[in-house]
Amino acid sequence: MKPIIALSLTVLLSVTNVFGAYYAVVSSSKTAADPEWAEVIDELLQKHDGFALAYQQDPAELRAALAERRPEYTCFVATPEEASREFVSKVHSLTRTLDADPYGDTIWGILTGFDAANALRIARHSEPLSVHNVASGTEFAMEMVDRGIWFSELEAGLYVEKESGDKPRRQSGPADSTAAIVGCLNEQRTDLFITSGHATERDWMLGFRYNNGFFKCRPGQLFAIDTQKQTTDIVSSNPKIYMPIGNCLMGHIDSRDAMALAWMNSAGVMQMLGYTVPTWYGYAGWGCLDYFLEQPGRYSFAEAVFANHQALLHRLYTHFPEANEATAADATLAPNAAGQRAGLTSQDARGLVFDRDVLAFYGDPAWQARMAPAPLPFEQSLTYVRDGDAPVRYTFIIAPNQGAGSFQTVNDNGSQRGGRPFFARLPIRIDAVEILAGNEYQPIVTENFILVPRPGKESPAESIKILFQGNVLERL
Incomplete structure (x- = not known):
């Protein structure tokens, strides 16, 4: 088995700017010491050329180590006894507090199973x-x-x-x-x-x-x-x-x-x-259909769940600016002017905060499961230019395919459907971001993704173009 990286060590790791090329496996030290579960950890390390980190009592102990390594994917290997409701909540909080912004910093999954043999079968499966x-x-x-x-x-x-x-x-x-x-x-x-x-x-x-x-x-x-x-x-x-x-x-x-x-x-x-x-609110669950099934082939399942969660955070922090990481689900928050125009109330704030930490994602987050390609309501492209030490320049374009209805809700069965922002991961992480064009669309650019609010129902479906740049964010 590959050694667990001790937190006191500084380890230089080769980095490529390909999704899945930088993968963390996190577990408790107790699970890492169990021979059967150690085999699960080792399988993931070999499969993804990853690195392992172990905590003693709480995964939050690894915040600094994860923050400096900035993994694209983080897999939390946990026994069924460890994979509790409280554990899911802790993973949510940890993975969006690796930097200063309130958004998710790594695509995560909890790999567990009925027993270690079940978990190992999941870890070993690699065919997309x-x-x-x-x-x-x-x-x-x-x-x-x-x-x-x-x-x-x-x-x-x-x-x-x-x-x-x-x-x-x-x-x-x-x-x-x-x-x-x-x-x-x-x-x-x-x-x-x-x-x-x-x-x-x-x-x-x-x-x-x-x-x-x-x-x-x-x-x-x-x-x-x-x-x-x-x-x-x-x-x-x-x-x-x-x-x-x-x-x-x-x-x-x-x-x-x-x-x-x-x-x-x-x-x-x-x-x-x-x-x-x-x-009862449903944004975290139902919206995954908007990204995964209703944009067939665009996102892996793990990416779709991640994208929908960033949409939830954006809706919360944009329309309820008093909300923060410590906000409780029973807090009473009033929407700002933009939230009022969107028809949101304090009940929506309670629902968004309620949903923020309670949706689990189980499995290897880097495993590729995608909808078979089908005609898309709109096209989306993200390209970049990198020239030596100069800032990386990105171009994000959204183009309607189906006329006036291109940006409208595909299916409204369920709760809190439709209106999800356009979303794309950045293949090269950046900081010191500068929006060069398209600021009128109110894009959110973090180190690892771009999110652009979807125009309202009354807005025409027109092409959107965002130009932005940032310095390459190096990892250990």
Whole structure:
């Protein structure tokens, strides 16, 4: 196993400006000393040519070490007992406090599993996933996928199906859709699974407004139970990603008998997101569809989750300037003039702060899972010029593809949908940023990304061009 870098050491590491070329593996010293979990750490180090850091009690101990190394990706290897709601919150806070701005500084994931063997399978998987087949327990933008099916959680028997090259077809089936949904997984044909509706750490209710079956778990094993009390184990080994964008508690690992661990162990889930609390506002979860599924091929799953979280932070800190890292979810904050024009209230401030630290992302954050390419509502390009020691010059262009509707919401099912900013990662990190052109679009440029607010519904869909520059930010 590669040695853990002690915090007292200064280590010079070769750096390339390619995403994924600078990867941190973080764990507790206890987990790093466990032979089975050490194998997981070592697998990630070899896979990504990464470096390892260990903490004694709290991952915040590593803030200075991470700040000076500035990893593109940070993977927190944690046992199920460590991967608690509180741990997820600490990871959120740590990864956006590595520099002075309030935004995220590294794309992170928590790699855990039902046991070390499960975690090792996830760590070892390297083949990229192109998402062609999507199954869902709630409506999604079917026109953005190659093949898919969604089962209504609101109307018994309704489902919509799309084959490759065809238009979506609205159909009627049994009121109890349990067997059909199980088939989507057990027949090994689903690359992305999406759910919403009522859930706990132990179950997911397939019907939101009507009587239907359940998905439940026993330790490490997902199973379904229909309305006739017939049970079927979920045995699905093909690699997939899971988006419980509207479910309460699906990301909360409170014991080994947790749904999240069962999804990883018995359903082939390599990456997933999930709320660790009962959700009510929904910005952190539902918005991941806006970036991932509705901009097919543009972002990896981990990038989409990261982008949506930066959008959340931007909405909070732009419209509620009194908010800061210490703001509690029950604080009463009034929107500024821009927030009032956007129709936001103090309830939105509470919702944004509530969502800020409660969405988990599980899996190797550098693993590449992307939607299969499809026509995009708008084009987006980021180019740069680097000439010796001169500042790096970037050009970010957004161009509409679908006329007046290019920047409008693709699908509004769920909560807090639409209006997400344009977003791109910077292949070369910079500081001392200077906006050369396009300041009227109010871009946010941090060391590692650019975010541009999306024009309002009343604004015409016109091309946007931002020119900016900054000094190369060196790493250890």
